[in-house]
Structure formats: structure tokens, C-alpha cells
Amino acid sequence: AQSVTQLDSHVSVSEGTPVLLRCNYSSSYSPSLFWYVQHPNKGLQLLLKYTSAATLVKGINGFEAEFKKSETSFHLTKPSAHMSDAAEYFCVVSPNDYKLSFGAGTTVTVRA
Amino acid sequence: GAGVSQSPRYKVAKRGQDVALRCDPISGHVSLFWYQQALGQGPEFLTYFQNEAQLDKSGLPSDRFFAERPEGSVSTLKIQRTQQEDSAVYLCASSPIGPSSSLAPEQFFGPGTRLTVL
Numbered sequence A: 001a002q003s004v005t006q007l008d009s010h011v012s013v014s015e016g017t018p019v020l021l022r023c024n025y026s027s028s029y030s031p032s033l034f035w036y037v038q039h040p041n042k043g044l045q046l047l048l049k050y051t052s053a054a055t056l057v058k059g060i061n062g063f064e065a066e067f068k069k070s071e072t073s074f075h076l077t078k079p080s081a082h083m084s085d086a087a088e089y090f091c092v093v094s095p096n097d098y099k100l101s102f103g104a105g106t107t108v109t110v111r112a
Numbered sequence B: 001g002a003g004v005s006q007s008p009r010y011k012v013a014k015r016g017q018d019v020a021l022r023c024d025p026i027s028g029h030v031s032l033f034w035y036q037q038a039l040g041q042g043p044e045f046l047t048y049f050q051n052e053a054q055l056d057k058s059g060l061p062s063d064r065f066f067a068e069r070p071e072g073s074v075s076t077l078k079i080q081r082t083q084q085e086d087s088a089v090y091l092c093a094s095s096p097i098g099p100s101s102s103l104a105p106e107q108f109f110g111p112g113t114r115l116t117v118l
Helices: none
Strands: A003-006 A010-014 A019-021 A023-026 A032-038 A045-050 A056-058 A064-068 A073-078 A087-094 A106-111 B005-007 B010-013 B019-024 B031-037 B044-050 B053-056 B065-068 B075-079 B088-095 B113-117
Touching (some): A003 A087, A023 A087, A032 A073, A045 A056, A073 A087, B010 B019, B019 B088, B031 B075, B044 B065, B075 B088
Antiparallel strands (some): A087 A106, B005 B019, B019 B075, B031 B044, B044 B053, B065 B075
């Protein structure tokens, strides 16, 4: 079975500083991996996805993630946090090309 | 353009009542998914439709849960004899392509229906 583990339940950063959200996955073969963001009272929005092309994936709003097979990791980063980045972030693996398996989520708060 | 819409946005039910949750996917999207998100948790897969066919219902927690998509567009998730543990946000998502693709397609999510069972 494929699953993801988000290593931090809550991350707090100052505006303008880097953001790092950690995710490890378990998979018996090369998975499809995603990061989704959920703002309060809004639907989940896709930030980026990895599907075995380039290992460094660039997404929307300045986010990027690097797939590291040797470490089974897919960490999400952003060089400079903005107040609008405050939200819940989910690392997601697709075990069979349609069913999504979500991590528990990381809450990001941004301090002014 | 219009995204995925869900109604109602909020539903309060007394234990034992039946509820019906509606999902309007993006027009023309082949695939439709339902997820359940408990408080403080990530969404969990419930069921999947390709057009009107329900291809996977492995995530439905009990036989009290039933989903349909009779004309391949709008879908309804029905919960019979609701219990307190059914309290959650129910998310619907749609995708323009089906599982024949070798790549996992992007799923577009609605805002969810928050169900509270008293």
C-alpha cells in the first residue's frame, strides 16, 4: 500500500523567510505525488505534481518540490513566505492513478 | 469558468436522519470522486465514478453510505440513519480524464459540505 507521512503538523514562519514542509512516502514502485493547499472555506487547490519526469517540480505561487527516491521524500519549499501562504498543506500519493491518498496535513502560519 | 460546486455547504442532522449531499462537477469532466475529511485529518477516499459507472466504492465506511451519478454528471452522496461518527466535511472532486491514462490526472475539488450529526 502507498502512503505519505507529513513530518510536521504545524509550521510557523516569518513573512519573507523560507518555508519547508516535509513529506515522506512509502511505495512499492514509482508513485505520482502531489501537494495540495486548502485555504479556510475554500476547496483544495493543486500546487504541483510529480509524475516521473523532472525530479524538481515547480508549482504555482512560487512553490517547488524535489522528488528524492533515495530518501523517499517529496519536500515542499518556497524561498520567501507571504501572508497569503497561511493555509493547510497536504502531501498526496496516488496508488493507482486515480485514488488519492492524503497525508494528515501541515498547518502553516505566517507571522508579520 | 465554473468550478465544482457542492450543496448544501452546511448540514445539521439529528442522529438517525437520512441526508443527501449534491455535487455538480465541472462540465464535461469524466471522473468524479467523493472524499470524507474528519476534523484535523486529511481527506479519505470514498468512491469513484467514470461517467455513470461506479468503478470503485472501496472507501465507503458502511452500507449506510450510497452514491450515485445516474446521468454521468451530477452526483449525490446519501447517508442513511446518520451517526455522530459521520460528522465530517464531504468533498467532491472531478477530473477531465479517466483511469486509462498512465498519469494521475489533476482532481478539481469543490468547497465541501460540512455535515454535523447531533
